[in-house]
Amino acid sequence: MPFVTASDGAQIHYKDWGTGRPVVLSHGWPLNSDSWEAQQLFLATHGHRVIAHDRRGHGRSTQTWNGNEMNTYADDLATLIDTLDLRDATLVGFSTGGGEVARYVGRHGTARLAQVVLVSAVPPFMLRTDDNPGGVPIETFDAIRAGSLADRSQLYHDLADGPFFGNNRPGADVSPGVRDAFWLQSMQAGHRGAYECIAAFSATDFRTDLDAIDVPTLVIHGDDDQVVPFDVGGKASAARIKNATLKVYPGAPHGITDTHKDQLGADLLEFLNS
DSSP: OOEEEOTTSOEEEEEEEOOSEEEEEEOOTTOOGGGGHHHHHHHHTTTEEEEEEOOTTSTTSOOOSSOOSHHHHHHHHHHHHHHTTOOSEEEEEETHHHHHHHHHHHHHOSTTEEEEEEESOOOSOOBOBTTBTTSBOHHHHHHHHHHHHHHHHHHHHHHHHTTTTTTTSTTOOOOHHHHHHHHHHHHHSOHHHHHHHHHHHHHOOOHHHHHTOOSOEEEEEETTOSSSOTTTTHHHHHHHSTTOEEEEETTOOSOHHHHTHHHHHHHHHHHHTO
């Protein structure tokens, strides 16, 4: 399997499919690059080189004790982009991966980028604070941390069977296979890395990172997202990023990479080719 080596020696696994202008996919918590397989296959068969990596602590990458925070995640992404010498690339970040993409721009700029896409993404800032009163209360994230320590396997089952894919909504029909894949990928993450990533995605302020985005940006978000609420995530990011385009999926949950994979693939391809 291909890897790049981060500055502290961590091995970052990636999958590199297709040829053409590069697209780099950053996954959500606590998943890995396999969560992008529908989009990676679709875009690679439509003329793009599509690269998806496992964040450190997740999937097949090194389970490091340290570095489970956004600055290091972004620097690992920069190592991948620089090592592969990617240029004119589109960065696509889902959920926590959207934070990774935003922090990459904040720390490394857009010289190698043509476009940015945020999908169900955690920016600008999820946590409720005095200067972010519309955010999510810390008790929500404390409950996730408590669930992770008590029985993380069951926590992942509960997320997949409930809010992540909207399977707790009337009439929802998310297959057991999709839900099992979420659990399997989640259990491949290291316990410490997955635990510390909860703070990384919830308590990192990406507002100044979004201000640094100066390339065409597409923001995609479901308006029934129970994990990253639309008003906290996509709506706020699109309002902050200069000249961003917002595409709302009515009634869609958080995990639209699976529940709306055909629509998402078509929208990504249209933006890439625009």
